[in-house]
Amino acid sequence: MTAREKLFAYNNIYDQEGSNDLFCEAMKESIQHHSSHCQLYQRFLEAKRFYVECIKSVDDCKKIPAIPAHFFKYHEVLSINKDDIEVHATSSGTEGQKSQIFLDSDSIKLGTKMAIKAMKYHGLISLIPTNYLMLGYEPKEGNEMGNTKVAMGMTRFAPAKEKVFALRAMGDRYEVDYFGIINALKRFNKQKLPVRIMGFPSYLYMLLKMMKDSGIKPLRLNKRSLVLTGGGWKKFDDIMIDKKELYQMVEEFLGIPSKNCRDFYSAVEHSVAYPECENHHMHVPIWSRVIIRDVKSLEPLGFNQPGFLSFISPLVSSMPISSIVMGDMAVLKDGKDCGCGIVTPYFEIIGRMGTSKARSCAVAASEYMKGE
Amino acid sequence: MENIYRGEPILKGEFIEKLNQLKQDIEKDLLLEPLMPNVVIEAAHRLSKKINQQEVVQQLLLLGVPKWAAEDYVKVTIDSLGREALAKKVNIELGENPFEWKRINEGIEEKNQPLGVIMHIGAGNTLGLSAFSVIEGLLTGNINILKLPENEEGISSKLLMGLIEIEPRLKPYIYVLDVSSRNKEVISKLIDVANGVAVWGSDEAIGAVRLLAPPSLPIIEWGHRLSFAYFSKNDNEEEALVGLAKDICLTDQLYCSSPQCVFYETDNTDELNDFAHRLSKHIANVAEEYPSAVRAFDVQAQITWTHELIKMEELLEKKRLIIDEKKQFSVMIDYNAELKPAPLYRNIWVMPIKREGLLGLLRVHKGHLQTVGLSCRNEDINELSDIFYAAGICRITTCGHMSIHYTGEPHDGIYALGRYIRKVNRRYGR
Numbered sequence: 032m033t034a035r036e037k038l039f040a041y042n043n044i045y046d047q048e049g050s051n052d053l054f055c056e057a058m059k060e061s062i063q064h065h066s067s068h069c070q071l072y073q074r075f076l077e078a079k080r081f082y083v084e085c086i087k088s089v090d091d092c093k094k095i096p097a098i099p100a101h102f103f104k105y106h107e108v109l110s111i112n113k114d115d116i117e118v119h120a121t122s123s124g125t126e127g128q129k130s131q132i133f134l135d136s137d138s139i140k141l142g143t144k145m146a147i148k149a150m151k152y153h154g155l156i157s158l159i160p161t162n163y164l165m166l167g168y169e170p171k172e173g174n175e176m177g178n179t180k181v182a183m184g185m186t187r188f189a190p191a192k193e194k195v196f197a198l199r200a201m202g203d204r205y206e207v208d209y210f211g212i213i214n215a216l217k218r219f220n221k222q223k224l225p226v227r228i229m230g231f232p233s234y235l236y237m238l239l240k241m242m243k244d245s246g247i248k249p250l251r252l253n254k255r256s257l258v259l260t261g262g263g264w265k266k267f268d269d270i271m272i273d274k275k276e277l278y279q280m281v282e283e284f285l286g287i288p289s290k291n292c293r294d295f296y297s298a299v300e301h302s303v304a305y306p307e308c309e310n311h312h313m314h315v316p317i318w319s320r321v322i323i324r325d326v327k328s329l330e331p332l333g334f335n336q337p338g339f340l341s342f343i344s345p346l347v348s349s350m351p352i353s354s355i356v357m358g359d360m361a362v363l364k365d366g367k368d369c370g371c372g373i374v375t376p377y378f379e380i381i382g383r384m385g386t387s388k389a390r391s392c393a394v395a396a397s398e399y400m401k402g403e
Numbered sequence: 404m405e406n407i408y409r410g411e412p413i414l415k416g417e418f419i420e421k422l423n424q425l426k427q428d429i430e431k432d433l434l435l436e437p438l439m440p441n442v443v444i445e446a447a448h449r450l451s452k453k454i455n456q457q458e459v460v461q462q463l464l465l466l467g468v469p470k471w472a473a474e475d476y477v478k479v480t481i482d483s484l485g486r487e488a489l490a491k492k493v494n495i496e497l498g499e500n501p502f503e504w505k506r507i508n509e510g511i512e513e514k515n516q517p518l519g520v521i522m523h524i525g526a527g528n529t530l531g532l533s534a535f536s537v538i539e540g541l542l543t544g545n546i547n548i549l550k551l552p553e554n555e556e557g558i559s560s561k562l563l564m565g566l567i568e569i570e571p572r573l574k575p576y577i578y579v580l581d582v583s584s585r586n587k588e589v590i591s592k593l594i595d596v597a598n599g600v601a602v603w604g605s606d607e608a609i610g611a612v613r614l615l616a617p618p619s620l621p622i623i624e625w626g627h628r629l630s631f632a633y634f635s636k637n638d639n640e641e642e643a644l645v646g647l648a649k650d651i652c653l654t655d656q657l658y659c660s661s662p663q664c665v666f667y668e669t670d671n672t673d674e675l676n677d678f679a680h681r682l683s684k685h686i687a688n689v690a691e692e693y694p695s696a697v698r699a700f701d702v703q704a705q706i707t708w709t710h711e712l713i714k715m716e717e718l719l720e721k722k723r724l725i726i727d728e729k730k731q732f733s734v735m736i737d738y739n740a741e742l743k744p745a746p747l748y749r750n751i752w753v754m755p756i757k758r759e760g761l762l763g764l765l766r767v768h769k770g771h772l773q774t775v776g777l778s779c780r781n782e783d784i785n786e787l788s789d790i791f792y793a794a795g796i797c798r799i800t801t802c803g804h805m806s807i808h809y810t811g812e813p814h815d816g817i818y819a820l821g822r823y824i825r826k827v828n829r830r831y832g833r
Contacts, residue, residue: 071718078717326704339704339708384708
């Protein structure tokens with residue numbers, strides 16, 4: 032059994048201290064694998080003068096050079112044979128170029144294990160028949176979005192009685208089916224079974240806002256219902272509201288307790304999922320390390336200092352994404368201050384790069400031309 | 404106090420409460436004795452003498468503007484408000500005595516007439532720009548309603564209040580409201596009373612106004628533009644590179660007229676690399692004299708991100724990064740030519756180009772093009788200029804003068820004042 036396999040078989044998913052050595056070994060295996068199976072990655076490490084031998088302890092993992100996630104928007108980079116690709120996923124961006132991610136059966140197997148363990152840890156697995164409201168795209172042929180795939184996978188954690196999709200495929204495009212959504216919620220309300228609402232937080236907000244504006248009587252859904260959001264606000268940044276405010280609206284209009292609302296951070300370029308704890312913090316599990324990097328030097332920063340969100344994980348073997356830096360700005364916080372019982376650090380996204388209104392002509396022109 | 408209602412300072416909430424009264428107030432004022440350009444020019448001239456230069460410079464320093472840039476900005480502001488500059492502008496753009504009747508034919512006369520009410524939607528990118536937009540509206544005799552941009556720190560309101568104090572006759576012609584672009588209800592009400600909307604800013608901002616404004620309302624668009632430098636081998640290359648380095652450093656590439664890319668006519672990689680290295684040396688020299696200000700967090704993040712992506716593509720030999728040790732500036736070589744914005748703040752793209760494909764490459768961005776800093780042999784000037792103008796470029800300058808404007812220069816190819824008036828005529832007699 033490889034260290035990587037052992038790491039993903041490790042029981043306590045937030046025991047970083049106990050699994051440090053395993054993580055370090057798994058990272059060595061991962062870097063070794065990518066550099067010997069991906070020429071570009073080998074050249075990358077050489078250019079940065081980094082070698083597997085540089086990793087001696089878990090702390091050294093921070094020094095593994097990170098690839099900016101957007102690179103995968105424009106380049107297909109593999110550490111396996113094309114024949115071994117099991118799943119092809121794209122990022123869920125609604126416009127512009129999408130990241131292309133290819134997964135082999137090994138990565139999928141470990142990823143599935145990881146997801147089950149995380150869901151189990153947070154008490155999100157249930158045997159009671161459940162109605163699903165999916166605030167995302169209805170699956171159809173040709174939809175390669177990782178987000179849709181993950182959402183579908185997530186419906187396996189409680190037996191589905193019915194699945195209703197907010198974005199219905201109409202020929203070659205998608206349309207929001209408002210009446211379908213409201214009717215489904217009313218139906219679910221009568222049936223009294225637990226409901227799971229999943230999808231983009233922006234869509235959840237729009238749904239709640241519509242209920243509020245049109246004076247629909249607040250629903251009292253089963254108390255064991257869950258709201259599982261992920262994928263961020265994307266192009267709806269301008270209507271973004273605070274998480275707490277959103278969860279309050281969920282309580283008010285759907286009757287689902289705030290502690291049952293869990294947002295997930297996930298990115299196709301990284302593949303480890305970060306569910307919120309009951310205090311709504313995204314703690315780092317044993318399968319990855321989160322590093323916040325200085326926006327100028329890319330050096331690791333301590334707690335509470337803003338910088339680039341950067342991930343290290345041996346999860347994926349099909350692409351050299353073991354050390355990656357995201358376009359998100361974030362801070363890392365000491366997990367001991369959370370109070371939920373998990374003591375690993377947690378991170379908070381503070382914004383996407385370049386979304387602030389810089390005072391410049393050209394920046395705005397650039398936004399236009401990139402179509403983002 | 405940032406909000407102004409009919410020349411009087413007012414709280415934002417009170418302004419919004421008065422929105423229902425606005426229509427009546429304006430209808431009364433539209434019949435006032437016409438406002439003549441001279442009244443506005445004299446007031447602006449006196450304002451320019453009154454501006455406390457040190458105070459404004461201090462204010463700009465607090466906003467993170469480098470000292471030399473702040474001083475330069477204040478000087479340009481004062482110069483452009485002066486009597487001579489404004490009188491010349493009016494004369495060039497509207498002709499002599501623009502608001503007097505002029506005989507066209509026997510029994511037929513024409514004159515200029517203000518549009519009436521102009522709503523100005525300001526952009527935050529150039530400090531105090533909104534006040535200038537309003538002054539243009541005043542020079543043409545219009546009633547002006549200014550929606551302030553974000554991040555403006557009250558500079559425009561202060562300038563306009565200064566103008567009102569000097570010349571109380573301007574009061575009925577000036578309204579300022581600090582309201583968010585998202586407040587569509589209020590903005591729609593302001594648009595309702597306007598005869599025209601002058602909008603400064605991004606395509607997004609202009610698009611939003613187009614959605615709000617009725618089809619019958621003229622929209623005067625001052626959108627964002629892209630500029631670049633173009634080099635064809637010649638004997639004065641070094642001198643032009645020094646000028647270009649100044650264009651890059653002195654504006655931090657923030658203006659529409661600042662270079663985002665440099666195109667070099669060559670198909671030889673070594674020649675291009677050498678050119679890029681020469682440019683980087685000149686930038687280093689200029690940067691020593693004009694050090695850059697501390698960059699904002701998100702600005703730095705954007706720059707680092709672009710650099711990291713280039714470093715990845717270096718491995719594929721598609722791009723190349725030339726950067727100084729302190730990461731104060733960079734020359735970014737892209738071996739594939741494409742007009743695109745740089746991450747600004749002294750980070751410039753360099754690309755190889757062939758003259759044959761130039762027009763097509765530029766025309767992709769028609770409607771967004773503005774200035775070319777050109778360096779070439781004299782005998783090539785006409786051929787290249789023809790291509791640039793045909794592609795949609797409005798200004799061709801020498802390097803070192805890309806962001807230097809002359810009094811009365813058209814803005815993005817247009818005389819602004821002409822957009823704020825219309826020609827009226829009358830036929831009389833039998």
